[in-house]
Amino acid sequence: MNELLxxxxxAVESGKISKLSPYPPxxxxxxxxxxxxxxxxxxxxxxxxILNDALIPGMGRIGKKFSDGKAFVPEMLIAAKAMSAALKHxxxxxxxxxxxxxxxxVIGTVMGDxxxxxxxxxxxxxxxxxxxVVDLGVDVKPEKFLEAINQHPDxxxxxxxxxxxxxxxxxxxxxxxxxQYPDNKILVGGAPLSHDFCKKIxxxxxxxxxxxxxxxxxxxVA
Amino acid sequence: MxxxxxxxxxxxxxxxxxxxxxPLLGGExxxxxLMHEYLDTLxxxxxxxxxxxxGYLVFDKLxxxxxxxxxVIGDVNFDVKKIVFNxxxxxxxxxxxxxxxxxxxxxxxxxxxxxxxxxxxYVYDLFGSLVVESAMDLVQQSLRLEMEGEGYKLTNRYSxxxxxxxxxxxKKLFSLLNQNFSFVTLSDSCLMQPIKSVSGIIGIGHDVKHxxxxxxxxxxxxxxxxNLKKHG
Numbered sequence: 001m002n003e004l005l006x007x008x009x010x011a012v013e014s015g016k017i018s019k020l021s022p023y024p025p026x027x028x029x030x031x032x033x034x035x036x037x038x039x040x041x042x043x044x045x046x047x048x049x050i051l052n053d054a055l056i057p058g059m060g061r062i063g064k065k066f067s068d069g070k071a072f073v074p075e076m077l078i079a080a081k082a083m084s085a086a087l088k089h090x091x092x093x094x095x096x097x098x099x100x101x102x103x104x105x106v107i108g109t110v111m112g113d114x115x116x117x118x119x120x121x122x123x124x125x126x127x128x129x130x131x132x133v134v135d136l137g138v139d140v141k142p143e144k145f146l147e148a149i150n151q152h153p154d155x156x157x158x159x160x161x162x163x164x165x166x167x168x169x170x171x172x173x174x175x176x177x178x179x180q181y182p183d184n185k186i187l188v189g190g191a192p193l194s195h196d197f198c199k200k201i202x203x204x205x206x207x208x209x210x211x212x213x214x215x216x217x218x219x220x221v222a
Numbered sequence: 223m224x225x226x227x228x229x230x231x232x233x234x235x236x237x238x239x240x241x242x243x244x245p246l247l248g249g250e251x252x253x254x255x256l257m258h259e260y261l262d263t264l265x266x267x268x269x270x271x272x273x274x275x276x277g278y279l280v281f282d283k284l285x286x287x288x289x290x291x292x293x294v295i296g297d298v299n300f301d302v303k304k305i306v307f308n309x310x311x312x313x314x315x316x317x318x319x320x321x322x323x324x325x326x327x328x329x330x331x332x333x334x335x336x337x338x339x340x341x342x343x344y345v346y347d348l349f350g351s352l353v354v355e356s357a358m359d360l361v362q363q364s365l366r367l368e369m370e371g372e373g374y375k376l377t378n379r380y381s382x383x384x385x386x387x388x389x390x391x392x393k394k395l396f397s398l399l400n401q402n403f404s405f406v407t408l409s410d411s412c413l414m415q416p417i418k419s420v421s422g423i424i425g426i427g428h429d430v431k432h433x434x435x436x437x438x439x440x441x442x443x444x445x446x447x448x449n450l451k452k453h454g
Contacts, residue, residue, distance in 0.1 A: 015253070022255070022256070023252075023253055023255075023256050024252060024253075025252065072248045072251070073248070073344065074247060074248055074251075074253050074256075074257070074341055074344065075253060077340040077341040077344055078253060078256070078341055080340055081338060081339065081340060081341065084338050111411045112389055112390070112411040112412055112413065114413055114417055116335075117335075117340075117343075117344055117347065120335055120340060120343075121340070124340070139409065139411050139413055141411070163383050163384075163389065164386070166383070166389060
């Protein structure tokens with residue numbers, strides 16, 4: 001792989017945002033994701049190559065460490081910020097159409113629940129993997145999901161809940177979505193959920209961590 | 223007669239230190255120094271950021287229906303499920319409590335997340351949770367002192383949304399409170415405003431007990447203190 005892309009991928013994985021960022025101490029003074037992405041574009045590397053060969057693998061590795069219990073929420077958030085710093089250089093190419101989005105992902109924390117850190121992390125990682133993300137926020141009622149699907153008919157929907165007492169609201173939302181949009185894929189996530197619960201409520205896929213959500217979406221467009 | 227106590231609590235009264243926060247953020251890891259900067263600001267500006275209020279209303283008109291694990295407080299019935307029912311069934315009185323850290327901490331957390339600084343948003347969010355729980359510890363301590371004078375003990379505190387007790391019971395819980403508690407309100411979907419607020423009930427009696435460690439009976443997946451320290 002191109003050396004620049006390797007450095008960029010490592011910067012994302014390590015959470016090295018920019019040259020001035022003090023973290024991680026071992027990379028002090030080195031270029032971060034911000035500068036490296038700019039340099040890669042200036043070197044003529046196509047934005048989709050940067051995305052697919054550097055940003056996605058970098059975020060994927062830290063995502064895998066998180067899944068394996070070898071990285072924690074703060075490290076994921078720092079890496080996500082590094083990815084965002086790189087992504088800001090790629091976004092204009094999405095807007096111009098030079099790089100095609102993989103699809104639209106509509107995400108929200110279900111009604112009655114306001115926890116959004118996990119939801120934000122998933123949204124950020126999915127955006128970083130090349131999807132357009134429509135974030136409906138927290139405490140989202142079924143009507144708001146239906147409205148978003150109406151606007152983006154081919155979207156994949158993501159529902160998040162962190163309480164055992166609000167995850168039941170997922171069932172209400174999934175039922176209403178299925179009644180009008182039986183074919184849209186629905187991804188569910190949140191600490192109290194399980195594969196069995198996902199199956200029971202009629203959702204398509206359950207992921208226990210953000211990386212699983214990214215991988216599911218990758219498979220869904222493959 | 224129902225006893226009411228409401229108090230404003232200053233940030234300084236909480237006596238919070240970094241040692242209270244760092245373990246909740248993953249301990250003294252390689253990245254901890256990044257969060258110290260945010261904590262410096264929070265400790266320096268805590269007085270301006272937090273508007274802390276808390277209080278309780280004590281009810282002695284209670285009915286316990288073990289067949290359906292229902293507790294009736296005043297005239298309002300609660301299907302609290304097994305864990306909460308068993309912990310409170312020997313109560314002679316029940317205190318309904320509300321406590322808030324105010325709006326600003328959540329607004330700041332949201333603002334930083336929206337600006338892309340998710341770590342800062344996360345630290346602020348977690349600190350807000352710590353402040354409201356610590357403030358509630360003080361409110362609970364006031365209740366304990368008041369009730370000890372009458373020879374009573376307290377249970378742990380329990381909230382709708384946890385231990386199987388459904389979150390939509392917030393509406394019933396808030397129906398028990400009078401206008402003196404209007405510093406916290408409920409949305410249509412039972413979310414408290416300000417977001418960094420807690421509400422719930424505490425059992426009071428001669429034959430009730432407080433458990434220092436309750437993680438093994440609780441199904442909470444997002445508790446601030448999960449497996450970390452003693453519980454209120």
